[in-house]
């Protein structure tokens with residue numbers, strides 16, 4: 001039997017309430033992302049993460065999203081959330097990933113900001129240190145106050161078709177229930193990640209939009 005019918009895996013990022021965590025689990029999310037970055041409208045206090053973590057069954061993987069966090073901060077996050085994966089959304093170097101793997105032994109996903117082909121070829125530097133890559137849209141320089149991710153921006157998915165990494169990867173950046181099918185077909189993604197596209201307002205996840213997104217991604 002081939003893997004041709006395998007469903008796309010879905011990560012819902014930036015959950016911050018019990019209701020939306022439960023909604024994402026019930027809708028069939030494979031990964032739930034929790035943001036630990038003070039400037040983000042999705043930031044959650046570290047201790048509150050422990051409460052949300054209780055609601056996540058073992059078959060759904062918990063992802064802690066951080067931006068250039070130091071060891072002490074990560075120690076607190078890992079103790080509270082007990083994540084399966086760290087999503088590194090800053091300018092963490094390959095050497096930093098080696099340190100994090102040795103300290104925590106968790107799956108490491110390095111976010112790569114993409115706007116041109118060189119961004120994809122440049123991501124090869126993480127080949128030996130990241131377990132998977134997350135391709136996200138690079139905010140334009142004009143967006144001075146932009147977050148490093150979670151901006152609802154799309155990049156040209158055909159760039160990935162021209163440089164498919166040999167290691168596992170996820171697609172993100174401005175995905176919605178309406179465009180995720182086309183994004184998967186063009187990029188060849190086997191896993192997708194969404195935040196803004198399942199929100200009614202920045203930081204406010206919608207159970208309805210979460211269910212619609214997961215249905216759309218998994219029906220491709």
Ligand SMILES: O=C(O)c1ccccc1NCC(=O)[C@H](O)[C@H](O)COP(=O)(O)O
Nearest residue numbers: 013040149150151152172173174195196
């Ligand atoms: O969500 C945030 O606020 C955030 C803050 C700092 C770094 C990354 C952040 N989010 C990343 C994500 O939510 C996703 O991994 C991905 O970039 C999708 O975002 P979106 O374009 O909003 O769907």
